[in-house]
Amino acid sequence: xxxxxxxxxxxxxxxxxxxxxxxxxxxxxxxxxxxxxxxxxxxxxxxxxxxxxxxxxxxxxxxxxxxxxxxxxxxxxxxxxxxxxxxxxxxxxxxxxxxxxxxxxxxxxxxxxxxxxxxxxxxxxxxxxxxxxxxxxxxxxxxxxxxxxxxxxxxxxxxxxxxxxxxxxxxxxxxxxxxxxxxxxxxxxxxxxxxxxxxxxxxxxxxxxxxxxxxxxxxxxxxxxxxxxxxxxxxxxxxxxxxxxxxxxxxxxxxxxxxxxxxxxxxxxxxxxxxxxxxxxxxxxxxxxxxxxxxxxxxxxxxxxxxxxx
Ligand SMILES: Nc1ncnc2c1ncn2[C@@H]1O[C@H](COP(=O)(O)OP(=O)(O)OP(=O)(O)O)[C@@H](O)[C@H]1O
Ligand SMILES: [Mg+2]
Numbered sequence: 001x002x003x004x005x006x007x008x009x010x011x012x013x014x015x016x017x018x019x020x021x022x023x024x025x026x027x028x029x030x031x032x033x034x035x036x037x038x039x040x041x042x043x044x045x046x047x048x049x050x051x052x053x054x055x056x057x058x059x060x061x062x063x064x065x066x067x068x069x070x071x072x073x074x075x076x077x078x079x080x081x082x083x084x085x086x087x088x089x090x091x092x093x094x095x096x097x098x099x100x101x102x103x104x105x106x107x108x109x110x111x112x113x114x115x116x117x118x119x120x121x122x123x124x125x126x127x128x129x130x131x132x133x134x135x136x137x138x139x140x141x142x143x144x145x146x147x148x149x150x151x152x153x154x155x156x157x158x159x160x161x162x163x164x165x166x167x168x169x170x171x172x173x174x175x176x177x178x179x180x181x182x183x184x185x186x187x188x189x190x191x192x193x194x195x196x197x198x199x200x201x202x203x204x205x206x207x208x209x210x211x212x213x214x215x216x217x218x219x220x221x222x223x224x225x226x227x228x229x230x231x232x233x234x235x236x237x238x239x240x241x242x243x244x245x246x247x248x249x250x251x252x253x254x255x256x257x258x259x260x261x262x263x264x265x266x267x268x269x270x271x272x273x274x275x276x277x278x279x280x281x282x283x284x285x286x287x288x289x290x291x292x293x294x295x296x297x298x299x300x301x302x303x304x305x306x307x308x309x310x
Contacts, residue, residue, distance in 0.1 A: 047092065072237065073239060077243045202238075230253055
């Protein structure tokens with residue numbers, strides 16, 4: 001089996017990524033004509049997390065975490081309650097400090113630019129946008145106002161044009177948000193609120209989206225709809241780091257996956273191989289050793305564990 005414990009490599013991403021939806025921000029570099037091959041390669045790299053340790057005061061939530069999300073890919077991070085999934089996304093988005101946490105060691109970079117230590121607005125300016133856990137929409141504001149809030153950085157005629165384009169893209173992806181534009185967001189169903197949370201993030205025209213358990217608490221139909229949307233967003237060129245407890249869904253979407261256990265990467269590998277591995281099938285997909293049980297190919301038809309012991 002190729003999927004392996006973390007001591008082994010965490011690379012080997014197969015096909016070339018599709019084009020990005022817009023030119024990624026240029027990495028900061030000294031003025032001058034020379035751009036080394038190394039710098040060009042770094043700019044093409046997606047998210048790189050190296051030996052990350054992070055926590056909240058005395059609580060260590062992540063240790064020695066390394067992972068890569070190549071441009072254009074969907075990468076999943078699986079794990080039980082308290083495994084450190086949200087902490088990982090907060091460390092990338094610069095929002096750990098809002099939870100009285102911080103990075104203790106290691107580095108996070110995107111396209112060769114260092115994100116660790118950057119504030120959240122600088123991370124967004126690099127094209128990396130998080131959809132936090134729990135659909136944090138503004139419940140008293142209308143759907144349209146929520147979407148506008150996602151494009152607050154847009155200034156001038158160019159900014160307004162870009163925001164209008166982003167809004168068109170969001171409303172094409174989620175027609176229900178156009179129908180409900182004037183309704184208070186708190187009145188939407190859970191699935192619609194998740195669409196709004198993703199839509200608001202897309203208003204910032206991300207190069208990479210960080211999704212924290214987008215299907216949590218949703219009925220199977222609504223969860224399937226969100227999964228389709230994530231697939232569509234990625235097909236349009238946006239890189240996705242997807243944190244999920246719904247392992248079957250995440251493995252059906254991702255190219256590569258990591259399993260976090262108590263703050264450390266316990267397993268990683270191509271998603272199809274993880275989905276076929278006995279350990280993942282037993283622990284995360286709720287499938288026993290029954291040889292008649294379906295193997296690898298069709299995770300969407302398997303029972304998804306809403307929660308599993310961490
Ligand atoms: N704000 C905080 N202050 C102190 N400890 C925290 C805080 N947030 C998370 N933790 C702790 O950090 C560890 C990792 O939590 P984290 O929220 O990252 O896990 P998770 O994998 O996202 O879990 P879940 O699936 O329940 O959302 C846990 O031990 C948790 O109790
Ligand atoms: Mg979480």
